[in-house]
Amino acid sequence: MTGSGPFEIPDHIPVTSTSQRLVLNRRGSTVWDVETSAGRVAIKLGYPSQTHAWTALAPAREGAILQELGSSAVTYGEWDHGTWNVQPWHEGTDLQELWTSHRTRGGLADPPVRDALACARALAELHDKGLAHGDVQPAHLILDAEPTRATLIDLALARGVQVPEPFDFPYRGCLVHYESPEISRRVLEDGEAVPTREADVYALGATLFMAATGWRHVEYPDDASRPEQRRAIVNGTHRLVNVTGMLGALINDMLRYHADDRPTTHEVCKTLEQAAA
Ligand SMILES: Nc1ncnc2c1ncn2[C@@H]1O[C@H](COP(=O)(O)OP(=O)(O)OP(=O)(O)O)[C@@H](O)[C@H]1O
Numbered sequence: 001m002t003g004s005g006p007f008e009i010p011d012h013i014p015v016t017s018t019s020q021r022l023v024l025n026r027r028g029s030t031v032w033d034v035e036t037s038a039g040r041v042a043i044k045l046g047y048p049s050q051t052h053a054w055t056a057l058a059p060a061r062e063g064a065i066l067q068e069l070g071s072s073a074v075t076y077g078e079w080d081h082g083t084w085n086v087q088p089w090h091e092g093t094d095l096q097e098l099w100t101s102h103r104t105r106g107g108l109a110d111p112p113v114r115d116a117l118a119c120a121r122a123l124a125e126l127h128d129k130g131l132a133h134g135d136v137q138p139a140h141l142i143l144d145a146e147p148t149r150a151t152l153i154d155l156a157l158a159r160g161v162q163v164p165e166p167f168d169f170p171y172r173g174c175l176v177h178y179e180s181p182e183i184s185r186r187v188l189e190d191g192e193a194v195p196t197r198e199a200d201v202y203a204l205g206a207t208l209f210m211a212a213t214g215w216r217h218v219e220y221p222d223d224a225s226r227p228e229q230r231r232a233i234v235n236g237t238h239r240l241v242n243v244t245g246m247l248g249a250l251i252n253d254m255l256r257y258h259a260d261d262r263p264t265t266h267e268v269c270k271t272l273e274q275a276a277a
Pocket residue numbers: 023024026027028029030031042044087088089090091094139140142153154
């Protein structure tokens with residue numbers, strides 16, 4: 001029995017910390033923000049959660065993907081309860097926090113288009129490398145100011161590069177609040193699905209909508225079970241997008257029910273570039 005953390009950073013991880021701060025401990029993951037003489041890093045420790053075994057493998061899976069993408073500063077390995085990774089810390093603020101002052105649940109939201117463009121560019125860059133992210137959500141987009149740049153973090157569920165077999169696991173959907181209808185349907189019917197770029201575009205639409213308005217893309221009760229949430233996504237339509245102008249119309253397009261009807265990330269970037277000009 002592993003317990004529920006938070007877990008201390010194991011001694012054998014090759015990092016000499018000068019100071020450290022616990023970022024979070026939940027759902028099979030302890031994350032530390034660590035200062036070292038070589039710079040600031042994030043250390044992620046995975047362990048089996050109450051409901052899932054795969055969370056123990058997630059840091060190694062992400063570490064392997066980041067290395068495959070060329071991040072030589074990333075290391076990963078195993079510890080007593082699962083796997084770990086060390087990756088560079090990305091300075092900035094996540095999209096949900098960044099748009100707090102713009103958020104309006106009632107009226108017409110009018111968040112900065114340049115932030116949305118930075119997020120779309122980060123996703124387009126990943127898609128251009130042949131990957132689908134599989135877990136796009138506001139907390140996974142870290143924005144840094146002047147010029148606005150976004151980094152898409154948490155690649156643990158991404159698809160498109162080879163992952164060492166011992167650290168691989170099937171995709172069983174993501175945070176349902178950002179899940180596309182076709183992913184929800186597959187997870188309900190088969191228990192697993194395959195992340196796609198089209199589903200990422202949907203998730204980015206749901207992400208921008210959530211950050212701008214505080215609303216989930218589809219309405220369901222707060223206490224609905226995961227299957228109930230997924231059924232609402234499959235059987236329903238998304239909420240009215242109360243976001244201003246071209247950005248609102250674009251989010252509407254990104255949330256199209258059928259994957260083929262959605263714009264690509266490059267089309268999303270182009271529309272946002274025009275709106276930002
Ligand atoms: N490289 C990084 N740079 C900056 N912040 C990071 C980094 N990695 C993780 N974080 C912070 O830690 C949080 C959790 O990280 P991440 O989503 O990668 O872990 P997780 O185990 O998937 O957690 P969750 O269960 O919340 O999804 C992020 O939302 C972010 O605030």
